[in-house]
Amino acid sequence: MSGLSRRNFLALSGSAAASxxxxxxxxxxxxxxxxxxxxxxxxxIDPSQSLRGKRDVGIRWGVVESxxxxxxxxxxxKTIDASGKLVMPGLVDLHCxxxxxxxxxxxxxxxxxxFQGTTTVVSAGDAGVNNLAALRRYIVAQxxxxxxxxxxxxxxxxxxxxxxxxxxxxxAQVEACAMALAENPDFLVGVKVRMSENVIFxxxxxxxxxxxxxxxxxxxxxxxxxxxxxxxxxxxxSDILDILRPGDVLTHAYSGAPNMTGAFTNIVQxxxxxxxxxxxxxxxVIFDVGHGGGSFDFTxxxxxxxxxxxxxxxxxxxxxxxxxxxxxxFLPNVMSKFMAMGFSLEQVVAMTTIAPAKIINRAxxxxxxxLGAPGDxxxxxxxxxxxxxxDTRNNKRAGKAYLKPVQTVINGVPFGRPYQAPFAVx
Numbered sequence: 566m567s568g569l570s571r572r573n574f575l576a577l578s579g580s581a582a583a584s585x586x587x588x589x590x591x592x593x594x595x596x597x598x599x600x601x602x603x604x605x606x607x608x609x610i611d612p613s614q615s616l617r618g619k620r621d622v623g624i625r626w627g628v629v630e631s632x633x634x635x636x637x638x639x640x641x642x643k644t645i646d647a648s649g650k651l652v653m654p655g656l657v658d659l660h661c662x663x664x665x666x667x668x669x670x671x672x673x674x675x676x677x678x679x680f681q682g683t684t685t686v687v688s689a690g691d692a693g694v695n696n697l698a699a700l701r702r703y704i705v706a707q708x709x710x711x712x713x714x715x716x717x718x719x720x721x722x723x724x725x726x727x728x729x730x731x732x733x734x735x736x737a738q739v740e741a742c743a744m745a746l747a748e749n750p751d752f753l754v755g756v757k758v759r760m761s762e763n764v765i766f767x768x769x770x771x772x773x774x775x776x777x778x779x780x781x782x783x784x785x786x787x788x789x790x791x792x793x794x795x796x797x798x799x800x801x802x803s804d805i806l807d808i809l810r811p812g813d814v815l816t817h818a819y820s821g822a823p824n825m826t827g828a829f830t831n832i833v834q835x836x837x838x839x840x841x842x843x844x845x846x847x848x849x850v851i852f853d854v855g856h857g858g859g860s861f862d863f864t865x866x867x868x869x870x871x872x873x874x875x876x877x878x879x880x881x882x883x884x885x886x887x888x889x890x891x892x893x894x895f896l897p898n899v900m901s902k903f904m905a906m907g908f909s910l911e912q913v914v915a916m917t918t919i920a921p922a923k924i925i926n927r928a929x930x931x932x933x934x935x936l937g938a939p940g941d942x943x944x945x946x947x948x949x950x951x952x953x954x955x956d957t958r959n960n961k962r963a964g965k966a967y968l969k970p971v972q973t974v975i976n977g978v979p980f981g982r983p984y985q986a987p988f989a990v991x
Contacts, residue, residue, distance in 0.1 A: 599642050600625050601985075602977055604942060607647030611654055612915035613933035622652060624940035627977040632934060643983045647944050650971055653914050655684025655941030657932050658896055659921040660790070660816050660855045662723070662884035663712060664691035664700050669726035670884040674710040677883060678980050681896040682943030682970040685922070685931055688714040689790060689816070689855075689882070690757025693722035693730070694741045701752055709975050711941075713925050715757035715790045716745050718776040729764040737775045739782070746783035754925055755788035755814075756780055760805055762797035762824045769797070770804050777808065788924070789813040790853075794820035794860050796830045806832070806841035811849030814924065818852040818876065819869060821862025821958050833865045838872040846874045851924060854903075856894040856957070857882030863960045866906065878924065879903060879916040892957045897945060897968035902954045905964030910947070940977030945970050 623631030664671035922932025930938035
């Protein structure tokens with residue numbers, strides 16, 4: 566080895582490998598090298614870089630290699646014409662249900678791509694300990710979309726419909742859940758629990774306590790994702806908010822669903838924001854939209870947001886039931902609703918790209934078009950003109966524009982044309 570000892574060679578090799586892992590596997594491009602794909606002529610919106618402007622996106626070997634004013638056409642092996650369109654990082658859906666065959670409500674993640682522009686999705690408690698391995702081995706492994714998950718505190722996950730998974734509290738086994746977290750730190754984000762009365766019946770705060778205990782036992786900083794909507798009592802809603810830790814996720818934050826007796830017990834009660842909700846927000850609890858089929862109410866959001874509880878992330882809660890509801894909770898449509906409520910295009914893109922990507926914190930540089938990031942891109946059209954949006958309680962609001970998905974690219978490979986030869990994904 567030209568005087569280089571085997572030990573030194575291995576040490577250097579290890580250093581090089583570590584460097585590649587931390588910096589991203591980029592190969593230097595010569596002036597005549599071609600990009601595998603160029604997305605040309607679009608208006609790039611990338612809140613992670615405070616960037617909005619016309620740029621061409623050059624992707625080579627699955628990563629973003631160039632973000633220039635113009636890339637010559639002859640340097641592209643394949644081109645997507647994005648003229649007149651918006652080009653943004655692939656969307657990250659922090660709360661969806663993408664465990665077909667293993668939970669009662671899951672949709673294949675790849676079926677959602679053309680409707681959502683999602684390149685990364687997070688299964689929100691579809692699997693519990695008992696069926697988590699099948700999610701990882703048989704669903705994640707064959708999906709083009711990048712997938713992560715919150716594991717349900719109930720061992721059976723969301724397989725138990727129509728009888729809810731936590732009517733029997735014995736399904737919530739702390740040590741088993743903690744072991745699943747410990748064994749899957751690259752894949753799992755944390756623990757999911759549904760705290761609605763029609764899920765936990767009369768078990769009060771106990772299911773959430775067990776979820777937090779599992780998070781704290783597992784050996785890494787796992788997050789809780791807590792579903793609200795129709796909580797049993799007003800007092801329990803405040804207790805839920807009080808126990809959440811900084812970085813935990815309150816999903817369905819703007820739910821207006823009543824409890825089993827018809828009482829409204831969510832973060833807005835009697836027209837006012839609960840003090841416990843503002844306190845949770847101020848100490849760093851993540852407020853996630855989680856629109857779904859019954860979990861977003863304009864009238865709740867219109868009180869909570871001006872009072873200080875703005876959303877941190879916009880998610881769909883898309884599943885086989887919600888996907889067919891009048892609220893149309895596909896992620897671009899939910900983003901459009903928040904634009905109608907006064908949020909800017911940059912804000913709603915940030916809440917569906919870099920903000921949820923930071924919460925997942927697993928793959929480097931997702932939710933961004935920085936150089937070296939995976940070639941995940943969502944191309945959309947901003948359709949301008951009068952539009953009416955409907956929430957999950959049949960409240961209507963007028964808007965002036967909506968986002969329409971056009972094309973999605975994951976790891977440099979487009980869904981649909983232009984096809985890659987040989988057809989390969991990741």
